[in-house]
Amino acid sequence: SAVISQKPSRDICQRGTSLTIQCQVDSQVTMMFWYRQQPGQSLTLIATANQGSEATYESGFVIDKFPISRPNLTFSTLTVSNMSPEDSSIYLCSVAGGNHQPQHFGDGTRLSIL
Amino acid sequence: GENVEQHPSTLSVQEGDSAVIKCTYSDSASNYFPWYKQELGKRPQLIIDIRSNVGEKKDQRIAVTLNKTAKHFSLHITETQPEDSAVYFCAAARGGGADGLTFGKGTHLIIQP
Numbered sequence: 001s002a003v004i005s006q007k008p009s010r011d012i013c014q015r016g017t018s019l020t021i022q023c024q025v026d027s028q029v030t031m032m033f034w035y036r037q038q039p040g041q042s043l044t045l046i047a048t049a050n051q052g053s054e055a056t057y058e059s060g061f062v063i064d065k066f067p068i069s070r071p072n073l074t075f076s077t078l079t080v081s082n083m084s085p086e087d088s089s090i091y092l093c094s095v096a097g098g099n100h101q102p103q104h105f106g107d108g109t110r111l112s113i114l
Numbered sequence: 115g116e117n118v119e120q121h122p123s124t125l126s127v128q129e130g131d132s133a134v135i136k137c138t139y140s141d142s143a144s145n146y147f148p149w150y151k152q153e154l155g156k157r158p159q160l161i162i163d164i165r166s167n168v169g170e171k172k173d174q175r176i177a178v179t180l181n182k183t184a185k186h187f188s189l190h191i192t193e194t195q196p197e198d199s200a201v202y203f204c205a206a207a208r209g210g211g212a213d214g215l216t217f218g219k220g221t222h223l224i225i226q227p
Contacts, residue, residue: 030212031212033214033215035214035215041219041220042203042217042218042219042220043158043203043215043217044217045214045215045216047214048213048214058214059115092157092158094215096211096212099209099210099211099212100146100165100210100211100212101211102148102160102163102211103148103160103211103215104160105150105157105158105159106157107156107157108157
């Protein structure tokens with residue numbers, strides 16, 4: 001399966017700042033998604049990153065807070081804006097090679113907000 | 115939207131015994147059901163998945179069953195080993211997996227030596 005690289009792997013940030021997380025895949029993939037996993041909890045879908053168009057956000061997540069880019073079929077970014085301690089989580093990207101292909105996850109970005 | 119319930123939250127079994135984790139889903143349009151294993155500090159890893167046109171799928175010691183009528187699917191692990199200890203998540207999606215996944219809350223599986 002595809003090799004998925006996320007950067008940074010972890011970061012500690014000040015409240016009110018923003019951080020951009022990168023997800024790079026070593027092959028073209030049809031689908032890319034962003035999830036959040038709060039400490040000790042399950043995964044929650046933030047949005048589907050659409051290549052060449054605006055991301056599709058799930059209920060409770062908005063573009064102003066979590067802007068997403070997907071300029072091509074191998075790369076996406078998620079920005080966490082105006083961060084507060086409640087944004088402390090692991091953020092994971094996942095990719096699927098095509099329709100009806102399983103999703104595979106990157107290692108995640110562990111974000112702590114002070 | 116979809117809602118996935120997962121039970122139990124914690125499961126402790128003796129090494130060599132079987133473990134069963136159960137999930138229910140609410141959206142009758144969901145047609146793709148993967149299971150992920152997550153070890154502490156690691157990424158979730160796909161261990162098995164099933165689509166709605168199949169009732170059962172097996173891969174060595176792992177099997178998944180699906181009951182579409184009851185909107186219920188289960189993970190079965192036989193001959194458990196210490197390395198099976200992890201958190202297991204079930205998930206559901208529409209579109210054969212082309213849509214994002216809705217996850218259950220997870221089951222912490224503990225294999226007692």
